[in-house]
Amino acid sequence: MAATANKTPVTTNIEWLNRAYSAKGKNDLRSLYDEWAASYDTDLVQPNQDYVAPTLAAATLANHLSPEQPIDKIQVLDAGCGTGLVGAALSKLGAKHISGIDLSPGMLKVAGALHVYTNLDTTDLSKPLVEGTDTFDAVTCIGTLTHAHVGPEVLSEFVRVTKKDGWIVATVLDDIWEDIGYRAEIDKLVANAKVKLVSADSGDYRRGAGVSARMVVLKVIG
Structure with a gap:
């Protein structure tokens, strides 16, 4: 998620987003998301936000699975799972083994429900993640590789915990993709033969606000 200039009137959820992208460290982020958890889903499905990234990411993962990777059998790590929007979308597609991790206990409480x-x-x-090497068939990370949240160094950890021939699907906001x-x-x-970059196309993220992101798809090969 990224706060971008647009003509949409400022609403409560825009204020939440502005706070999220100017957070001063992990304690600030944790407190923010604990406070926001109760209204997070409602805020982001408003027409002026239309947060479509979780649904698109779940579909992207499902479309890349091989016949040897049935969605109801694979182990998925939903990193930065928040209130569980990605998990819910994956579950609708048939996923049954989803682990979620997040900084905010408040968000996890909502996800657990x-x-x-x-x-x-x-x-x-x-x-570093506590999860073991080669544990998961897929890792999703949607809405977390963003301003003032988690840097690119986490990608190597995602690779470590993913099995060979497994998948990583993550969103990275367009405006920070290179910067x-x-x-x-x-x-x-x-270059180090750890992954194959399958795609990193820019597309809808918070569609109502006109915010786009890269939908990064990596296949773990080493």
């Missing part, structure tokens, strides 16, 4: 996650844990994505180093980090992972 959906009953689509097999496990939920509080996690700071700026630190903050996400593209460079992916180029490095490709």
Whole structure:
């Protein structure tokens, strides 16, 4: 999610977004999302936001799975799962084994009420993940690789916890794709034969607000 200049009148959820993108460290972010959790989903489905990225990401992952990777059998890590929008979208497509991690206990409480996650844990994505190497068939990270949140260094951790021939699907806002180093980090992972970059097309993110993002699809190869 990114706060961008547009002609939409300022509403409560825009104020939340502005606070999120100017957060001063992890404690500030955690407190913000704990406060926002109760209204987060409602705020972002408003027509002036139309946060479509979670649904698009779930469909993207499902479309890339091979016949040997049935969606109801794979283990998915939803990193930065928030209130569970991605998990809910994956569940509708048949996913049954989804683990969620997020910085905010308040957001995780909302996600838990959906009953689509097999496990939920509080996690700071700026630190090494506790999950084991080669644990998951897929990792999703939607809405978290953004301003004042998590930097590109987390991508190598996603690769580590993903099995060979597994998938990473993540959104990166267009306006920070190069400036903050996400593209460079992916180029490095490709050069080191860790992943294949399948696509990184720009498309709808918060469609109502005119905000776009790269939908990054990586296949783990080493």
